[in-house]
Amino acid sequence: MTAVEAEALPQLGTLDAVDIRTVWKHEAHTFTPWLLANAEVLGEALGMQLSLSAAEHPVGGFSLDLMGVDEATNETVIIENQLERTDHSHLGQLLTYAGGTDPVNVVWIATSFREEHRSALDWLNNRTDENTRFFGIEISAVRIGTSLPAPLMRLVVQPNDWGKKVKSLAQADATMSSKSLAYQGFWSKFLDVVRGRGLQWTTSVKGLPQNWQSLPSGMSGVSFACTFGRLGLGSEIFFQDPDTAVNDQRFAAARAKLEPSYPALSFEPLAARKGCRIAEYRTGEITDTDDWDEYVEWFIAAQLRLRQAVSDAGGLSALISA
Incomplete structure (x- = not known):
């Protein structure tokens, strides 16, 4: 050498x-x-x-x-x-x-x-x-x-x-559609803002190519989430325990406590489905990229409203107790 x-x-x-x-x-x-x-x-x-x-x-x-x-x-x-x-x-x-x-x-x-x-x-x-x-x-x-x-x-x-x-x-990630790439880009932007404002809703830093962003609640079978769907943008609590009877009980208890004070919420029992949903909606499409900043602000504001309502009800454990 x-x-x-x-x-x-x-x-x-x-x-x-x-x-x-x-x-x-x-x-x-x-x-x-x-x-x-x-x-x-x-x-x-x-x-x-x-x-x-x-x-x-x-x-x-x-x-x-x-x-x-x-x-x-x-x-x-x-x-x-x-x-x-x-x-x-x-x-x-x-x-x-x-x-x-x-x-x-x-x-x-x-x-x-x-x-x-x-x-x-x-x-x-x-x-x-x-x-x-x-x-x-x-x-x-x-x-x-x-x-x-x-x-x-x-x-x-x-x-x-x-x-x-x-x-x-x-x-599958390597062959994502343009819409999947849009979801990934939007949720990455959303997570950057959430993290920048010190909102400890999730430890995730990378957006995924899907129409929802899960925000763990700390309780098994219950999660917060932000979504894009047929009704537009949604800020929600989703009940997804494997036991449908548990979901039904939690959904009914939460509805009784949230409905009187939060009229903007939609209550969806999702009969014969794997879960139940309580959500607030507004119009919007992931393809409207010029509106992404506005969407991020709405998701954060809606989640803050929802979490405050849960806190006012005594917290998540109290909210879902019959």
């Missing part, structure tokens, strides 16, 4: 492991809040557009570490954290939380997985229906030289067809 060739070679550092407890000193006080603020790191590992909205969510007498939603599908995600090797106790907690929240996606994060626990999640994926998925993520930290430590998440358990599903979604 000549001197000129040697000089052209890149200078590379060495990737070194970092003691995870020097990065996140406490699972509940450090790691869980960090993950809540950096949902995109876990979302990238899972292949989801992940938005997290609730930490220490109560399930009976226990507290679930994190709850959120995959905004690409509007499916619920729950997360159990363990800054150590997996154990039977956390597996039991994971199943208890799944039973109490009925999520689609169940995620267990640990520094390493025992083979029997990895096998248990694989068994659950093989035995449950396609609307229930279990994931295992190994978390570590690395650095190059004296750089800041960086998180490293490795997907070690996933449903059998998950890789194909993520790939097909990526391929």
